[in-house]
Amino acid sequence: MSSPSTGTVDLAEEFMGRRSTMQRIQGALHKYPWLSPLIVLAVAVVIFYLLNSRFLLPQNLSFITQQTVIVGTLAIAQTLVILTAGIDLSIGAIMIFSQMLMANLAVSTTASNVLPIAGQNPYLAIGLGILGGMAAGALNGFLIVRFNLPPFIVTLGTLSIWTALTLIFFKARTIQGPEIPDQLKWLGSTFKIGEFQLLYGVILMLIMYAIFGYILRNTAWGLHIYAVGDDPNASELSGISTKRVIFSVYLVAGLIIGIAGWITIGRVGSASPNVDPLLNLDTITAVVIGGTSLFGGRGTLIGTLIGAFIITVVENGLSLAGLDQAYRVLAVGILVILAVAVDQWIRKAKA
Amino acid sequence: MTTQTSTVTPILQGKDLVKTFGRVVGLDGVNIELYPGEVLAVVGDNGAGKSTLIKCFSGAHVPDSGEMFVNGEKVVFHSTHEAREGGVETVFQTLAVAPALDIASNLYLGREVRKPGFMGTIFRTLDKKAMREQSAAQLRNLGISTLQNITQAVETLSGGQRQAVAVARCAAFGSKVIILDEPTAALGVNESARVLKMIQDLRDRGLSIILISHNMPQVFEVADRIHVARLGKRAAVVTPQSHSMNDVVAIMTGAMTVPVEEQQLAPVR
Ligand SMILES: Nc1ncnc2c1ncn2[C@@H]1O[C@H](COP(=O)(O)OP(=O)(O)OP(=O)(O)O)[C@@H](O)[C@H]1O
Ligand SMILES: [Mg+2]
Numbered sequence: 001m002s003s004p005s006t007g008t009v010d011l012a013e014e015f016m017g018r019r020s021t022m023q024r025i026q027g028a029l030h031k032y033p034w035l036s037p038l039i040v041l042a043v044a045v046v047i048f049y050l051l052n053s054r055f056l057l058p059q060n061l062s063f064i065t066q067q068t069v070i071v072g073t074l075a076i077a078q079t080l081v082i083l084t085a086g087i088d089l090s091i092g093a094i095m096i097f098s099q100m101l102m103a104n105l106a107v108s109t110t111a112s113n114v115l116p117i118a119g120q121n122p123y124l125a126i127g128l129g130i131l132g133g134m135a136a137g138a139l140n141g142f143l144i145v146r147f148n149l150p151p152f153i154v155t156l157g158t159l160s161i162w163t164a165l166t167l168i169f170f171k172a173r174t175i176q177g178p179e180i181p182d183q184l185k186w187l188g189s190t191f192k193i194g195e196f197q198l199l200y201g202v203i204l205m206l207i208m209y210a211i212f213g214y215i216l217r218n219t220a221w222g223l224h225i226y227a228v229g230d231d232p233n234a235s236e237l238s239g240i241s242t243k244r245v246i247f248s249v250y251l252v253a254g255l256i257i258g259i260a261g262w263i264t265i266g267r268v269g270s271a272s273p274n275v276d277p278l279l280n281l282d283t284i285t286a287v288v289i290g291g292t293s294l295f296g297g298r299g300t301l302i303g304t305l306i307g308a309f310i311i312t313v314v315e316n317g318l319s320l321a322g323l324d325q326a327y328r329v330l331a332v333g334i335l336v337i338l339a340v341a342v343d344q345w346i347r348k349a350k351a
Numbered sequence: 352m353t354t355q356t357s358t359v360t361p362i363l364q365g366k367d368l369v370k371t372f373g374r375v376v377g378l379d380g381v382n383i384e385l386y387p388g389e390v391l392a393v394v395g396d397n398g399a400g401k402s403t404l405i406k407c408f409s410g411a412h413v414p415d416s417g418e419m420f421v422n423g424e425k426v427v428f429h430s431t432h433e434a435r436e437g438g439v440e441t442v443f444q445t446l447a448v449a450p451a452l453d454i455a456s457n458l459y460l461g462r463e464v465r466k467p468g469f470m471g472t473i474f475r476t477l478d479k480k481a482m483r484e485q486s487a488a489q490l491r492n493l494g495i496s497t498l499q500n501i502t503q504a505v506e507t508l509s510g511g512q513r514q515a516v517a518v519a520r521c522a523a524f525g526s527k528v529i530i531l532d533e534p535t536a537a538l539g540v541n542e543s544a545r546v547l548k549m550i551q552d553l554r555d556r557g558l559s560i561i562l563i564s565h566n567m568p569q570v571f572e573v574a575d576r577i578h579v580a581r582l583g584k585r586a587a588v589v590t591p592q593s594h595s596m597n598d599v600v601a602i603m604t605g606a607m608t609v610p611v612e613e614q615q616l617a618p619v620r
Contacts, residue, residue, distance in 0.1 A: 219475045220463040223456060227449040237411060237447035239432035239461030297451045 030346045033291035034303035040289070040335070041310050048317030055320055058195035064312050065202045069267055070275075071282045072308040073205045073260040075290075076212055077137075077253035078283040079304045083216075084249050085229040085296025086144070086151035091257055092279035093162035094136040099261035100166050102129025103175040103271030106184055115169055122183035130258030136162055137254020141247035159280070166273050174272035180265065188266025201263040208256065213301045225249060229296025285332060286311055289339045293347065310335065359617070360423040362387045362559045363408060363439070363528050368417035370403050377403035378414065379583035385528065386618050390550060390560045392570040395580030395603055401563045402444055404580065405530045408561075409441035410434030421527065432461065438527035442534050444563075446517045450506035454498060455479070455486040457505050458520045489523045490515075493549055511542030518546060522553055529553060530561045535569060547573050567596045576615050579603055590615045 029036050048055040074091050081088045106125035107118050120128070136158065143154045177185065187201035216222035227235040228245045236242050265271050276282075290307025292299025314335070315328040363385040370378040378400050385391045393401050406412040408419065410428035419426050421437050428434040431441070448457045459482045465471035466478040487501050495515045498508070505513060514534055521529045531550070535543040543566075550573055554560055564570050570577060571591045579586045579602045586602050587609040594602075594609075601607035 218477055218479075220465075220477060221475070223452070223460075223463065223477070227452060227456075227460060230449045230451045231447075233445065234447040234449055235460070237409075237431050237441075237443050237445070238449070238457075239430065239435055241430070241432075297449070 026346060026348070029291075029342070033293075033298060033346075034300050034306060035291075036339075036342055036346075037290050037303050037306040037310060041306050041313065044310060044313050044317060048313065048320065051317065051321040055317055059197070060316065060320070062197040064309070064316050066199055066267065067316065068308050068312040069199060069201045069205050070260060070264050071279065071286055071311065072305060073201075073208065073263055074257060074279060075283045075286040075304045075308050076205075076208055076301065077256040077260070078287050079290075079292055079299065079301055080212070080216075080225065080249050080256075081151070081253050082284075082287050082292055082294060083225050083229045083296060083299055084246055085232075085294075086246070086249070087155065087284070087294070088140065088151065088250070088253060089155040089280050090136070090140060090158040090162055091155075091253070091283055092275070093159045093166070094133055094254065094257045095261045095264065095279065096273055096275055097136065097162045097166045097261075098129045098133035098258045099265050099271050099275075100170045100175075100273055101132045102126055102184060102261060103180055103265060104170050105129065106181050107175055107179050108181070122181040125181075126184060126262055129261055130255060133256075133258025133261060134251060134254040137250045137252070137257065138247075140254075141250030144250065145243040145247045170273065172273055174270055174274070177269045180271065184262065184271075185266045185269065187263045188269060199267065201266050204259070204263065208259070209301055209305050212256075216301060221245070221248070226297050229298075231297070282311060285336050288343075289335055291339070291343070293343050294340070295347075298347075359386055361385055361420070362422055363561070364420040364423075365404070365407065365414075366418045366420075368404065368407055368414045368419070370400075370407060370412055370414050376583050377412075378407070378417075380417070381580070381583065381585050383578060383585065384616065385559050385561055387559050388554060388557055389575040389618050390554050390562055390573050392574035392577045393561060393563045393580060394565070394567075394570055394577060394599060395586075399580040399603070400583040401580050402532055403583075405441065405532055405561060405563065406443075408434065408439055408528075409443070409530060410439075411441075411443075435462070435524065438525070439530065440521035440525035440528070441530040442514075442517045442521050442532060444532040444536070446513060448505050448513060448517055448520075451504055453502045453504055454490075454508075454516055455483045455501045457516055458482070458486045458489065458523060460520075462524070486519075486523075490519055493519055493522055493552070494545075495519060510537040511539065511545075514538060514542070514546060515549075518549055522549070522558075525553070525558055528559050528561070530563075532563045533565065534562070535564065535566060543569065567599065570599075571596060575618055581605060588614045588616055590619075 054060060074095060077091060078088055102125050104115060105117050105120045105128055106122045140154055140158055143149055144151050187204060188199060190197045190199055224240050224245045227240060228242045232242050264275065286307035287304050288294065289310050290303035292303060311332055314331050318328045318331060361384040365381060365383040368378050368381045381404055395401050403412060407414045410431040410433050413429060426437055428437065449460060464478045464482050466476045470476045483501050490498055498512055505516060518534060534546050538546065547569060550560055550562060574591060576588055576590050577599060578588050579599060581603060589609060593615060598607060602609060
């Protein structure tokens with residue numbers, strides 16, 4: 001039988017009705033989970049500017065947004081999943097599958113194609129590619145909900161499955177930019193605001209953050225995602241169909257991953273099965289640094305966006321400061337552990 | 352004392368309910384009747400099947416066999432949602448609140464109110480303001496004054512305040528029956544008294560209540576009748592007037608049996 005999920009009540013503290021400064025900080029971080037990543041980002045920006053003033057030049061800032069767009073978009077999906085106390089290790093694999101599907105559908109030269117599916121209308125290709133992502137997400141959700149399997153194991157399995165299927169269906173062949181219709185690459189084109197060069201993909205990413213941020217805060221579905229991640233038993237007893245919520249989250253994650261596939265084609269300029277294999281881990285890193293709890297039920301999308309930017313800012317800032325790649329990995333690793341430690345501490349806060 | 356026959360239809364009734372978990376028998380053919388406007392206490396040793404019994408009525412379990420009736424009509428509840436639609440609200444032993452959500456969100460969890468107009472229908476926007484205002488009003492109605500901030504996360508509340516939130520949720524929506532599974536288990540003396548007062552108020556408002564408790568003085572204070580569960584069955588139904596606390600404990604443990612004609616299978620009218 002399950003025990004009530006009550007935290008320990010600090011009677012003395014309640015009795016005294018007094019709180020120390022530390023407790024006040026703890027309380028504030030607890031209430032606004034995006035506060036700590038925002039502080040980290042601000043501090044990082046100041047430090048990197050002091051190390052190298054080129055850091056704040058419009059060109060460099062534009063570059064940072066471009067560097068962030070893929071992980072940033074995928075991290076939306078990862079946030080939804082982690083809020084339900086799940087995890088999605090297959091995000092990168094599904095994204096690659098979905099962009100390869102898109103590109104192979106749209107590519108015009110039948111000769112260079114592996115499956116006899118080429119030559120589709122570009123918009124249809126984009127739609128089907130995104131649908132492929134949704135199907136993959138639905139498979140994750142189905143396996144987790146129907147057979148009660150842990151998300152970690154399911155997505156570890158589908159990570160291999162989608163990687164393999166990508167190689168089987170599309171071989172290891174990169175589809176080069178010139179072969180791909182412009183519509184698929186459109187999100188990689190830029191426009192200028194003053195001295196800033198922004199990708200359409202970045203705008204799409206920000207719009208998606210706004211939409212999903214709104215959904216999480218203002219709809220019953222969003223509220224139920226938090227409730228299910230917070231306490232699945234309580235949610236079920238409160239009349240929420242936890243299985244339906246969890247399935248729908250993986251399905252919607254698939255949709256977001258499919259769109260990220262489209263953005264990736266634009267950003268990279270070609271469709272390659274050899275995109276960064278660390279994408280999965282980077283999305284988890286962004287979510288965790290962004291103040292979302294791996295235990296579920298706690299976190300914000302805005303935090304994730306900040307988290308994704310922190311990763312890029314650290315990478316970019318350290319390289320501008322003349323340090324090599326290894327230091328970037330080191331710094332991000334330390335940040336992740338700090339973020340989880342802070343999360344554990346915050347979870348003890350009472351208000 | 353003789354058996355009371357009643358022409359009143361039970362508001363909630365279970366007939367020969369059986370529920371097994373693999374090889375563990377939770378319920379072994381239980382009968383139970385709750386009549387309108389009464390407080391029926393359900394007592395019994397740990398593992399006697401009290402929670403299992405009420406979970407059938409709450410929709411958390413579907414009995415293997417047996418029938419359930421609400422107001423004389425046969426019902427089958429596949430989910431807590433269906434039970435709530437049927438007018439049965441439950442405060443579970445585990446409270447079933449989401450700790451990270453605020454009080455208002457918890458009161459409305461699973462039946463959120465959307466904004467009127469296209470914001471609600473198309474954009475599915477929740478009417479947080481209305482839910483907060485109504486939650487606050489509900490808590491005031493119940494005389495719960497210790498909860499000042501309706502936007503406070505439930506995890507920041509004391510055990511008693513949480514219990515109050517869980518009870519308030521039931522009271523807010525309960526149209527017929529409210530089931531409370533050990534609502535005072537975690538509470539201090541004052542807080543227990545407040546919950547008992549709340550139970551009496553709800554009965555005075557015409558609701559019917561099932562109260563599970565291990566606390567005999569409390570049971571004897573508020574119950575109209577006492578259903579004694581033992582080994583997945585009903586051992587007897589008595590009243591605080593017909594039997595003493597020691598008798599009830601004896602029935603619970605099997606040291607005493609009560610002939611059917613001495614039981615109180617329906618309230619005295
Ligand atoms: N989900 C379950 N899975 C397996 N066995 C269960 C489950 N729920 C209850 N049981 C078993 O059914 C029996 C009755 O349990 P129940 O929880 O109804 O007891 P209870 O009378 O509420 O006890 P308590 O006073 O401790 O709350 C016990 O033997 C218990 O182990
Ligand atoms: Mg119980």
